[in-house]
Amino acid sequence: MTRQRLARVFWLGAAAILVVAALISLVAILGGGFSETDGRILATLGSLLYTGAAALAGLALAEREKARPLGLALLGLSAVTFVLLAAAIWGADGDTAWRIALSGALYLVAGLVATTGLLLTTRPALQRLALVAGALTVVAVSLTLVPIWQDDLGSTLGKVMGVAWILAALAYFLGPVLQRWSAVGEAESGPRVLASLDGVELVATRLPVEDVLVTKRPRSGEQLVLRRRT
Numbered sequence: 707m708t709r710q711r712l713a714r715v716f717w718l719g720a721a722a723i724l725v726v727a728a729l730i731s732l733v734a735i736l737g738g739g740f741s742e743t744d745g746r747i748l749a750t751l752g753s754l755l756y757t758g759a760a761a762l763a764g765l766a767l768a769e770r771e772k773a774r775p776l777g778l779a780l781l782g783l784s785a786v787t788f789v790l791l792a793a794a795i796w797g798a799d800g801d802t803a804w805r806i807a808l809s810g811a812l813y814l815v816a817g818l819v820a821t822t823g824l825l826l827t828t829r830p831a832l833q834r835l836a837l838v839a840g841a842l843t844v845v846a847v848s849l850t851l852v853p854i855w856q857d858d859l860g861s862t863l864g865k866v867m868g869v870a871w872i873l874a875a876l877a878y879f880l881g882p883v884l885q886r887w888s889a890v891g892e893a894e895s896g897p898r899v900l901a902s903l904d905g906v907e908l909v910a911t912r913l914p915v916e917d918v919l920v921t922k923r924p925r926s927g928e929q930l931v932l933r934r935r936t
Contacts, residue, residue: 727751749795757788760814763821773824780817787814809851816843819878826882835884839877846870901932908932 731751735744761784768777787810794807820840827833849867897911908930909917924930 723754727754746795750792753788753791753795756811757784757791757814760784760787760818760821763818763825767821767824770824776817776820776824780814780821783810783814783817787811805854808854812847812850813844816840816847819843819874823878823881827885829885829888832881832885832888835877835881839874839881842870842874842877846874900930903932903934906932 730747735748761781764777764780764784766777767773768781770777787807790803790807790810794803817840820837820843823836823839824833827836846867849863849870852863897909899907900910901908
């Protein structure tokens with residue numbers, strides 16, 4: 707089976723899981739009394755939604771050659787986190803299981819921050835900023851886990867933790883904002899030649915044009931190539 711067919715089977719299976727999860731949720735809510743089992747089912751589906759969203763972001767990032775390791779790492783962390791959350795919801799007793807699951811869920815936030823930051827930006831400087839946001843979130847999560855595991859939050863730790871979360875949020879939101887700001891400047895600068903061959907130019911522009919307009923977008927993983935017909 708080719709890689710493309712495997713990808714199609716995977717996405718079809720993901721769609722089927724979403725449909726089944728939605729049906730189970732509807733049955734649990736509309737089926738009458740809301741039992742403890744129904745609550746666990748909904749909590750499991752919520753965990754699946756959270757970790758599934760992170761997995762999809764990781765897969766989207768893995769399609770980029772330069773960021774493939776980070777995308778695959780986020781995909782693996784998503785799967786592990788879901789297993790930990792499901793174990794805490796359904797079977798494990800005591801605070802330790804919940805603390806481990808919460809630790810995985812919080813570190814998954816750091817992965818999502820870095821991944822979505824990279825997906826929302828294209829300029830190298832802004833992509834480095836996205837990685838900085840992810841690193842700051844890892845620091846903030848690590849500080850947050852200290853009182854969770856030790857049941858003690860000193861005033862100094864609380865201040866450092868707050869600073870880390872604020873800086874992480876600033877770096878995360880600053881990237882897309884600056885990306886949009888730079889896009890406005892590019893729109894004002896006019897058409898941009900991407901490639902040329904025998905007097906024919908491939909041009910990127912945000913302005914109306916009278917030339918031949920390329921209406922089809924490249925599929926995921928494809929590149930635009932200008933070639934001479936033989």
